[in-house]
Amino acid sequence: DQQVKQNSPSLSVQEGRISILNCDYTNSMFDYFLWYKKYPAEGPTFLISISSIKDKNEDGRFTVFLNKSAKHLSLHIVPSQPGDSAVYFCAASANNNDMRFGAGTRLTVKP
């Protein structure tokens, strides 16, 4: 059951521009959302999160936006850097239980 969907398998952005990665979910019980970043041959690493009581969370160049009514969240990276090139996974959790992951979006930032 695809409760978390990332519909764009890949995204290419020029260095210095904004990267916007999108994620949709279907389960209204989800109350915590996270983004993970994965480099080749490494496990995913936690990037940023947001609780369902908020609509925005910012950490340096990374901002996550949550639209509960649309069951949609997005990750903005500004400005994008070549080192940001990786696979980004969106994940969601309900009641601090296990996470459901999306299929990932491969971001390529071109110099």
Add this chain to the structure above:
Amino acid sequence: DAGVTQSPTHLIKTRGQQVTLRCSPKSGHDTVSWYQQALGQGPQFIFQYYEEEERQRGNFPDRFSGHQFPNYSSELNVNALLLGDSALYLCASSLRYQGQWQETQYFGPGTRLLVL
């Protein structure tokens, strides 16, 4: 400070065989979760161990079982392997009672299992 380590890195088995994968958590972590990541998909939660007991389980058959040892390390066992079990198996460790434990979760590099 070593992060999460997993062994072996790669493994080839044939259908019907059994496999054991191992995971050592990050120092200070007490909880281990296992995930299966098929090609082109995101990680799927298998189960989570804390205090040597299975605390949560995803939608996986009983062929998938696990264990956590007193030193917090963990094993994932898969019996009667099927071709569809071919995947990257990720182990992640975390601190159970630290608010949103998912934020403390560190993943290992994974074990790639190929079932022929």
